[in-house]
Amino acid sequence: MTLSEHADACLAALDDAGQTIARRVILRLVSFGDGRAATRRPQPLPALRTGGDPERLAEILHHLTEARLLRIEGNEATGDALIDLAHDDLIASWPTLQAWIGTHGKTEQLRRQLEADAARWKQRAGQGIGDAELLDKGQLTELAAWLTADARRDLGVSDLVESFIAASQAATRRRWWPGRAYTGSFLAILLMLLILATPIILLFVVVLTAFVIHRFGWFA
DSSP states (O other): HHHHHHHHHHHTTOOHHHHHHHHHHHHHEEESSSSSOEOOOOEEEGGGOOOOOOHHHHHHHHHHHHHTTTTEEEETTTTEEEEESSSSSHHHHHHHHHHHHHHHHHHHHHHHHHHHHHHHHHHHTTTTTTGGGSOHHHHHHHHHHOOOOHHHHTTTOOOOHHHHHHHHHHHHHHHHHHHHHHHHHHHHHHHHHHHHHHHHHHHHHHHHHHHHHHHTTTTT
């Protein structure tokens, strides 16, 4: 049995949810080449978690390690473990992984960038200057085209990224609509202008009425 056949058999032994987690984990362990050949990308165990069931992730990692598709160095129990692909040939010789990179590679790169941006936003927010790190309207529009609901689920977008996106959307709405406090001030100013304009409007009506009476001889 070839390495690619063995890897496919390992995946086939999992249910659909398990295969999704396995794909997510393996993609996170690939460094996309950007014009060069992709390479292995070892990651600490926390970087593979997504807020889902940690026991299920541990089960999948154990399955992939037992099948010698992954290798783990360090202590999983303490989270001080480094996960890596077991073979360089998995990237070059496994058609299933190559298909994943072609289908999900760009979205996975976007997820990684969002994770880095969200972490910086969280750090800056603790310093009271987090708004400067938020996404603008154009970035949110582009993001919506890439990070669909299916992509969020399949790639395992973290709760921190979801909070980062939600905060960016809220900030964008505030820029377009100033909020309740400013709305009250705006309505107060509008009401004042209407009150000030009322005598002018009444004067205009009186003059117009007088003109019509004079011009057409009403009540003559």
